[in-house]
Amino acid sequence: MEIKSISSKIFRAAPRATEQNHTNPFGVSFKGNMVTADVFKSTTPKLAEKVSNKGRMVVSAIVGSMNDFSSAMSARLNSVVSFGRRIKENATILWDKANNTKIPLNFMDAIITKMSEMNRYGVENLRKNNAVPELEGILSTHINLLMAGV
Amino acid sequence: MNNEKKLSNIIEALASHEDDKGIEVLERIGTNCPNDEVRRLTARALIKRNTRDSLAIVICENGKGINDLNTSVAMSAINELLSLEDKEEALRMLSEAEETSLESVKDTARSVKALMAFS
Numbered sequence: 001m002e003i004k005s006i007s008s009k010i011f012r013a014a015p016r017a018t019e020q021n022h023t024n025p026f027g028v029s030f031k032g033n034m035v036t037a038d039v040f041k042s043t044t045p046k047l048a049e050k051v052s053n054k055g056r057m058v059v060s061a062i063v064g065s066m067n068d069f070s071s072a073m074s075a076r077l078n079s080v081v082s083f084g085r086r087i088k089e090n091a092t093i094l095w096d097k098a099n100n101t102k103i104p105l106n107f108m109d110a111i112i113t114k115m116s117e118m119n120r121y122g123v124e125n126l127r128k129n130n131a132v133p134e135l136e137g138i139l140s141t142h143i144n145l146l147m148a149g150v
Numbered sequence: 151m152n153n154e155k156k157l158s159n160i161i162e163a164l165a166s167h168e169d170d171k172g173i174e175v176l177e178r179i180g181t182n183c184p185n186d187e188v189r190r191l192t193a194r195a196l197i198k199r200n201t202r203d204s205l206a207i208v209i210c211e212n213g214k215g216i217n218d219l220n221t222s223v224a225m226s227a228i229n230e231l232l233s234l235e236d237k238e239e240a241l242r243m244l245s246e247a248e249e250t251s252l253e254s255v256k257d258t259a260r261s262v263k264a265l266m267a268f269s
Contacts, residue, residue, distance in 0.1 A: 121156045126163035132171040139160050139179060143188060145153055 158191050165195035170203065177207050181214045186223055193218065193227040202239060209243040209259060210250060216258055228262055232269045241266060 119125055126135065161180060164172040173196070180192030193215045196204040208215025208227055216231065218224045231240055244266070247259035 121151055121159050123159045123162045123166070126159060127167055130163070132164065132167055132169045132175060135160060135164050135167070135172065136175045136179065139157075139164065139175070142153055142157050142160060143179070143183060143185065146157060146185060146188070150153065 154187065157188065161188075161191045161195045162198075165199045165204070173199070173201075173204050173207070177214075181207060181211075186220050189214075189218060189220070190223045190226045193223060194230045197227060197230040197234065197240075200234060200236060200239060202243070205240055205243045206246075209240070209262075210247045210255065212252055212255055216262055217255055224258075228265070231262060232266060237266055 120129075126138075130138065161176065164176050164180075166172075176192050176196060180195075181189060183189055183192070193208050196208050196215070209217075209231075211217065213219055215227045216224050218227065231237075234240055241263065244259045244263040248256055248263070250256055250259075
């Protein structure tokens with residue numbers, strides 16, 4: 001490579017902007033005055049503007065979420081407080097009712113009868129309290145009940 | 151307690167009774183019952199007892215236990231046999247069943263014995 005060509009490459013002049021900054025969509029020349037600059041502004045924001053806009057958006061999102069968070073927290077706390085109050089009221093009502101309720105004796109009898117029936121048909125009790133001939137009778141009775149669809 | 155639960159407990163009480171006559175009652179009434187559920191409960195109770203007499207009923211007799219004509223009853227009995235901890239007596243009864251004259255009983259015993267070898 002010759003030095004001349006290298007220097008010309010390094011110290012190459014910047015290309016002159018030869019584009020016109022206005023457009024002529026009709027492709028014809030006008031007589032008279034013409035607007036020499038484009039009426040449309042460039043919409044591409046510059047880098048600095050882009051960064052600042054993005055920063056503003058992030059900050060506003062954070063502030064918005066903080067507001068929402070604090071209002072959500074206070075709503076939740078309020079609902080917890082009101083729930084606690086309701087529980088307390090219900091507990092008081094239940095306690096009063098329990099104190100004033102008398103359990104009827106028939107109900108207790110029914111429970112005792114049911115429990116003893118369950119006990120009577122437990123495997124251990126069946127085996128201990130019945131000889132084989134008695135168990136045979138009990139078995140036949142219950143098979144007949146099953147076949148009858150009871 | 152519903153009737154089915156009571157039946158299950160009665161059958162179990164007979165199978166685990168100290169008097170061996172309970173097994174005879176189960177063979178006479180339980181294994182001959184027309185109701186599938188009663189036969190299934192009886193077969194399982196007899197297998198759980200795990201004695202020679204109780205296992206002979208469910209393994210060697212045609213139409214009972216593993217030879218029941220109802221597939222679900224037979225499968226339930228086979229399952230119970232496979233779940234036994236001590237399978238010694240059961241294997242012995244299965245070998246005896248293989249020497250029986252009835253072909254279907256022989257085949258079933260052979261198959262169950264093979265299954266037990268793998269379990």
